[in-house]
Amino acid sequence: MTGYEGADLAIALINVVLLGLLFVVAIAIARMRSLFAIVMLSSIYSLISATWFVALDAVDVAFTEAAVGAGISTALLLGAMLLTSRTAKPEPRKFAIVPLLVCIATGLILVYATIDLPAFGDPDSPANTYVGTDYIERTPEEIGVPNIVTAVLASYRGFDTLGETGVVFSAALAVILLLGFGERSLSASIGRRKGGKE
Amino acid sequence: MRTDHHIILRVVAKPLIPIIALFALYVQFHGDYSPGGGFQAGVIIAVAVILYALIFGISPAMRAVPPAFTRSLAAIGFLLYAGVGVWALLMGGNFLDYDALFNEADGGHHGQHYGILLVELGVLFAVAGSMLSIFYAFAGRVTEIKDEDW
Incomplete structure (x- = not known):
């Protein structure tokens, strides 16, 4: 393995870890009922996204995401939360088949669409030409x-x-x-x- | 009556706030050379004031940075940005055409440099003023954050 391949592997590992963290945080946000914890977790979500943007070399976007997503919107959401209750209403747990199918179908279509996307950093892609x-x-x-x-x-x-x-x-x-x-x-x-x- | 069991928070936050504001100025004026610019700097300045408001209370923050000041700042920033465009118009160029600002020869970059600087300053004022106005509008409706709310 040359040094270049090693770097590629390390970047791939970092991407997998960051995206995995994003997935876990998103699931946690969806399952929680305490609004305070949800606000904090969405701040963490923004911070992890910012880290991921740095890994993608989009430093300006990462900066904005960290300042706006993790900084100011958390403070604004906390301020808004103080005006309302601290917990969301508990949803009755029932198994809904149609929304599940819609989600799975949309996800599959999106995955299918990514096959046509140009590779990351491709100099011949429309965005770079x-x-x-x-x-x-x-x-x-x-x-x-x-x-x-x-x-x-x-x-x-x-x-x-x-x-x-x-x-x-x-x-x-x-x-x-x-x-x-x-x-x-x-x-x-x-x-x-x-x-x-x- | 304020119970002061947030003393660690206050002691840690107090030296942090000027550093945050200083970093915002660095982001603003180094935006030509490194990531950052008016938008990020404006948000960081707003965060410095909001941190002060969260830890020391809304009313002291409103006395230090009055709501009337923040909303005028937002308007002034937007007018500054648009004013650079009008300046270019008056000098005979197109709206926001920085090359026309000083009527310099080809290859001169003064117009671009000062144009970008002023425009970014306008963005800084508009964003910082708007964010603080929004925060005050929300936070001003609850007088004090009670301890059991945390």
Whole structure:
């Protein structure tokens, strides 16, 4: 076995371990009823996905997944959970044959579809031949930024990123319109403090 | 009346929060060279404030970073991003065409560098402000997290 094959084997092992962990966590989330544990487990799920993205050399995606999935959405879900109950309603356990068949059929179709996918990192795949190589060739002359992801995100696809920023902003706006500014607790605590002093 | 049996949490979190904020600035301004950028940096800054809010309470966090500030920050960030596009328009280029920003000769990268920097700063403001506004909207409805809830 040469060193290259050894590295391939190690990467395959890492992928199997990470995907296996994802599978176990997903099953645990589906079977649990305590919302607090579910929020924590989905944070762990995001963290493992981020690790897997690093193994796939998608460092920027991994970074975003770790910051958003494991960081902020856990905090937001915890905040939302405090407004509701701590456990989900227990589902009556019954054997449902139709959903099981639908799941198995969809899974088989997806597995069948992966056979046609190009191999990971294939230089001849559609994703790596047309616009991708163009960006790699033109970024040093046109943008002069070492990180091509940043060049694509902020310059070539500046319109898309403007739209995404608008989406984030309008999401915050929608939550504020629905739930209020959240200043009630601020004024309540200040009022309580003043009341305590008097 | 606050019982202080979270003292270990507080002692550990207090030095961590400035390091998290510093790391966010590194992610922001090193985004041209390494993974990261405005979106990730904005989320990390928001996480630093949320960590403070979770450990020291919502009200101290709201006094340090007021909700009025976070929602204006979100709007300012979006306007900053769109403003760079308008700047390019005024200089005679297309919307968000950074090459037009300084009207430099071919091969000059100043317009691209400053354009990307400003745009990423806009994303940072918009994301950090939006995330904190959403968090305040949720967390502001419960005054204090009770210990038995954990």
